[in-house]
Structures are given as C-alpha cells and as structure tokens.
Amino acid sequence: MGSFKEATAIEAAGDGVFTADLDAQWSVGTKLHGGYLLAVVARAAAELAEHPHLTAISGSFPMAPDPGPATIHVEFLQASRTMTQLRARLTQNGKPCVEALVTQGTLTEDDPWWTRVEPPEMLAEQDSFRFSGKPPGGTFEVPILDVVEARIDPAALGWAMGEPAKQGSICTWQRLADGSDWDPLSLLVALDPVPPVSFELGAPGWAPTLQMSAYIRRLPAPGPVRIRMHANDVTNNRMDEAAFAWDSSGRVVAQANQFAAVRVPRS
Template identity: 35%
Template sequence: MLLYGTAMAQASQATIGNSEFDRDTAVTRRSEGVYDIDLSAGWTIISAVNGGYLLAVLGRALADALPHPDPFTISAHYLTASQPGPAVVRTDVVRTGRTLSTGQASLFQYDDQGREIERIRVLASYGDLGSLPDDVRTTARPPAMPPMDQCFGPEDGPAPVDGSSAITERLLLKLDPSTLGWALGSPSGKGEMRAWFGLKDGRDADPFSLLLAVDALPPTAFELGISGWVPTVELTVHVRCRPAPGPLRVSITTRNLAGGFLEEDAEVWDSADRLVAQSRQLARVRLK
C-alpha cells in the first residue's frame, strides 16, 4: 500500500487545466451553443462511458455557454449508453440572473446510418462558488474511514466486472475495507461504499471533477450481493464549495432496492473536512 503523499509524489503532478481529465472533457465550440468532443475510451467501465465523466463534459459546455463559471446543481437523465468517439453537445440558455444562470444541454452521437441519437439531457444552474459566504451550519459529519494506506484499490484484487475497466487506471481509488465484502465473496448486505478518491496524475479536485467523483466508486449493489452493470437512469449533483487541495473522501449509501431500481446517495468531503458535493441517482439493477 502507498501513503497518499508517496503516491502523489510518484504521480506526474498534473494541474487543474493541464491534465488528462481536462483534455478529455474539453469541448470545442462549433457555433453558438454547439460543441464538438471526441469521447475518450479512457473513461469506460464494462463497455460504456462513465456517467460522471459525461456529466463533466456537459458541465464544461454549459460553463462556456452561461455567464457563470461553476455548476451549483446539475441534473442529468441518461437516455442511451454513450460510446467512445465523436459526439456533439447542444446547449440552450434558459435564464440568466445576477447570482445564478440556468441552462440545458444534450449530448448526441450518431448511429450507423448517420442519424443523431440523444444520449443525455441535462438541466443545470450555475453561479460563482468563490462569491459564496463562508458560514457553515450543519449536522453532517465526514465518513469515518481508515487511513489511505489501510484501504485497497482496484490493483489489489480482480476486476469486479467483465469488460473494460480503463477508468480505474486514471483514478486514485482506495476503498474502505469494511465495504469490500463483495470482493471477498461475502457482501455485507448494507448497501454502502466508501473510498478515498483522486485523479491518478495528481490533479487536484475542482467543481467539474466532483461531477466525476460522485459516480466513480463501485456500485453499492455489489455490497447487496448483486454483480454486473448498474446503469444510471438519473443523476443530480449539488456542488457546495470549491474543494481544498488533497484527497477526497466519498461515501455512498443505498437504502432501498425495489422493482429492479435503487437509489444512491453520495457525499464528497475534502481534506479540510468540508462537504463539497452531494448527489442522488436512480440506477437500474440487472437482477439475474
């Protein structure tokens, strides 16, 4: 096991704006409100592009289209599975105000006949996180987790699912051993997943990488004894403040699996013990 500081010292120490994540989420403006991107295969799991990575792509397009820089709340409906390759993002400005602006965006790809297929549709409100007051009144507490050198990453065991796991090669992910029963054939049944999270190249977190963090851990369904793909139907993220440099702690819980669907509630905490992002998603479970 590597301590966080040692791992980061061996990384390339990429910076915000100059990292693989930034390059792979960068969109190119074709015309007003229309953006092109080549979705990277580096962010795939099984055979599909990760939903958090896709949300960051759409988030960047909206940041360019709207007068405010930071996502405060962003809700996405995943309509069809995205694949690596060319895509187009179309944005619309819904409303602009002094402190918040709202926009919507859709990501499209093309089928074998060249017809557009809508993959994701997003509605979001943006503001300036740097302008928010620093008062905090909360009952929330950071998750109790072992130090990073006592946690385990994907490299410490077999792949949890068949197919591509390219995204894990780009993440510094260390899972709390108490949520790893599924990897040992003894899932706890509690529907919990906790991990230290960062980008493998050492890039610090920002509001856009928080959109990735909430959807980057193994599904809580694994700890319920269910394996396989758990595709996201809808994901809403609230970004609360800019994260401090250093590793993040991500805690995800599921309380109810019914009718082949479950919810996942995530909290993301920074190195200053601040709750920097929250999310809820509805996901479909492939029951055998």
Template identity: 60%
Template sequence: MKDFDAATAVEPRGVANGHHEFAVDLDAQWAVGDKLHGGYLLAVLGRAAAAVADGAHPHLTAVGASFIAAPEPGPAVAVVEPLRTGRGSSQLRGRLVQDGRPCAEALITQGRLEDGDAWWTRAEPVELPAEQDCLLSPAESPGVPFRIPLMDVVEQRLCPDDLSFLTGRPSGRGRIAGWQRLASGADWDPLSLLVALDPVPPASYDLGVPGWAPTVQFSAYIRRLPAPGPVRALLQATEVTGDRMDETAHVWDAKGRLAAQATQVAAVRPPR
C-alpha cells in the same frame, strides 16, 4: 492517457436558433467496461455550459440529468441552450448527441462557488482508515469479467470494511466508501467532482447484486470549491424495488468539508 481537462475539452461549432454547439471527443479512458462513466459525460456537458454561461457564473453548482442511450467513445456534439441569466446564477439546458441520437439531457445551474467553511452543517465526513490502509481499486480485478479503465485515471482506495462482497459475503448494508484522487495529480474541481459522486462499484455489490448498474437519472449539487488533496466519498443505497435502486453520494474535501452530494436512480437485476 488524457487528463481530465483534456478529456472534457469542448470546441465551439457555432450558434443556431439560440443553441450553442460544441464538438467533443469522448475519451474511452473514462469508462467502466465499455460504458462511458456518467459523471464524466455530465462533466463534458458542464464544460460546454460554462463556455456559454455569463462570466460571472463560472462554476457548475447543480445538475439534473437523464441518461437516454450509452454513447460510444469518439466524436459527439454537446448542445447548450441558455434558459435564464440572473444575478446569482444562470440556468441552461444541455444535450449530448452522437450520430444524431440524444444520449443524455441535463438542466444545469451555473454560479460562483467559494472555498470557505459552512455556516452550519451536520454532514460529518465518513470515517475511514488512513488512505494508505485502504485497498487500491485496480483497472483489472480477479473475478471481474471486464476492465475498468476509469481506475487508470482515478486513484480510488476503498474501505476494507466495505469489501466483504469480494469474498462472497456482502454485508447487506448497501454501502461503499473510500478515498479518491485524480491519477494525474490535478486537484478536484466542480466538474471533476461529478466523477467522484459516481464511484465504482455501485452500492448494489454490497447487497449481493453484482454487475453493471446503469444510471437512469442523476441529480448533483456542488457545494464549494474543494481544498487540494484527496476526497472521501460515501455511496449508500436506500431501497431496491423491482429493477431500480436509488443511491446517495456525499463527497468531503481534504479539509473534511462537504464538497458535493448527489442522488441517482440506477437499474439493477436483483435475484428473483
């Protein structure tokens, strides 16, 4: 089992026409079923972008990505094109390619994050039972027809109030909340928070729409360097229209401060 840093490692392959190429080895452990986790894939691109960005901008602060095709675990290439380097941030374009096929495309902003408190906020952390009183998400669950390897590397404990769908009675609120830790014991950082922002299962389960909900577009903002310890994550759907669902995610660090937030559009198959 690779820890997060090893699973997102990149190896420089050279520069051609201003495009920096990195060899990557996509790790099957960071997957839901046989599909690699979207936050993990963006973290790989973020690792490559950090290697290209000016040293004054070591942290990913924002990313907007489109997922084009699901890559397989194994060798792939991350391509990073610097777009602009300013005083406070650098903008880069990243692409994940496998066997000559683009799999994900992202615009990435690099900057420098701090670990201080907010000057103003209304993002109060989601209220949850104590971590030990929440339900641990296993890699293999009764009634789930596929394994979730991600749960071997991310220790996730979900709020019991959000799990009524397990007994066939989804609440209809479109909400999933819980605690998350990296199973390796490592602290969360700006890249690994991208994984926390895309928790499993999707909010559609609480709407009575189980099954895979592949991300089509994902935008995330990392607000600060998170304090050591577990994070709380809240995932909520706003509307399901046709075969698309939007979800918003907020993640608070162990001090109860907003560490990251995201919005995504995912594909779903609601009952007709």
C-alpha cells in the same frame, strides 16, 4: 493516460453547438461513465454562462453513447445576479444520449453556515485497498479505475470474496491519477464512484445511471476526497444511490442522488 481536462475537452462550433471526443478510458466495462458524461456536458454549458462555477446539474441518460465524436447543444435559459441556468443535450449520430439542466453560480471555500453532514470514519488513504481496472469480484474491466484512484477500507471488501455485508453503503477515497486537484466539474466523476453500492449488496454487475442530480457546494481543497454512498431501496432491478463528498479539509464539497439499473441475483 490523458488528464481529466483533456478527456472533457470541447470545441465551439457556433450558435451554442460544441463538439467533443468522448474518451474510452473513462468507462465502466464498455460503457462511458455517467459522471464523466455529465462533466462533458457541463463544460460546454459553462461556455455560455455568465457565472464561473457549476453549482447544480440534473441529467438523464436516454442512450449510452460510444467513445468517439459527440455533439453538445447548449441553450441559454436565463441569468440573474447570482446564477445562470442552461439546458444542454449531448448527441451522437443524431441521437440524444444525455439531457441536462445546468445551473452555474459562484462558489467559495467558506465553511458552511450550518451542516449536519459529517465525514465518515475511514482508514487513512494509504492504508486502504486500491482498485485496479480489473477489480476483485468484478465480472468486467473498469478502465476508469486507471484514471481515478479509488481506495476502500479492507474491512468493507467482503463482497470481493463472495461475502457481501449487505449494509447498502460504501465509503471510498477518490483521487485523480494524473495528479490534478478536484474541481466542480471533476467532482461529478467522484460523486458517481466505482464500485457502486450494488457490489456491497451482492450484485456485482454493471449499474448504469439512468438519472443523476448533483450539487456542488464549495470549491474543494487540494488533495483526495472521501465519498460515502448509500442505497435506500432496490426494487424491480432499480436502485437509488445518495453520495456525499468531503475534501481534504473535512468539508462537504458536493452531493448527488441517482437512479440506476441493477441486475439483482436470483434467490
């Protein structure tokens, strides 16, 4: 098992071009995880930025890349006193796989000036159920669950027994299995948690990300993060998901919205 830093490693090739070796461990089924792919792109973009931390990224996924070699092209757009804006594209065999706009800034650990976002009430991490790479009720293996520890309240596991609550919401504890602390890049993985909300709605199949926008609000404290993800509407085999992440101090550290495909069971 490699670390997140190793799995997202890049190498400069000159003129804003970087290469990466996409790691099959960070997959759902046979498809690479959307948050992981955004993290690879964001790591490359940071190399051209004048500010240290990822603060916002919006990515589309026109094609799912395979594990293995990939190329990232980064374009510097502009820099101001407080932020750098860039455009980045991940390609494989000459075909675009991820298109992203990236904003870099400077994050702190400060408390919010104002917030109404409160962490969800959950069982303690050690009392919650940990998923493995072969999750209950799943129809395929999920290798990423061996490098990201995901734990869920047993009371919310009805879908694994064929009795989904269909509330459209899932809360999980997330921790990097290699012992690393979360950072602005790895939080992109936490914001695209496994299992997706569609499992809780009774649709336990692959839910590929089509578009995802994430905002990193502050530097996370060491320890696990709590993730609350909910869906608002499922229509025509498409689902929206909104996620918030709180660190071990109870402060919201990141949020995301994504549009995903989902295979809705026939009535």
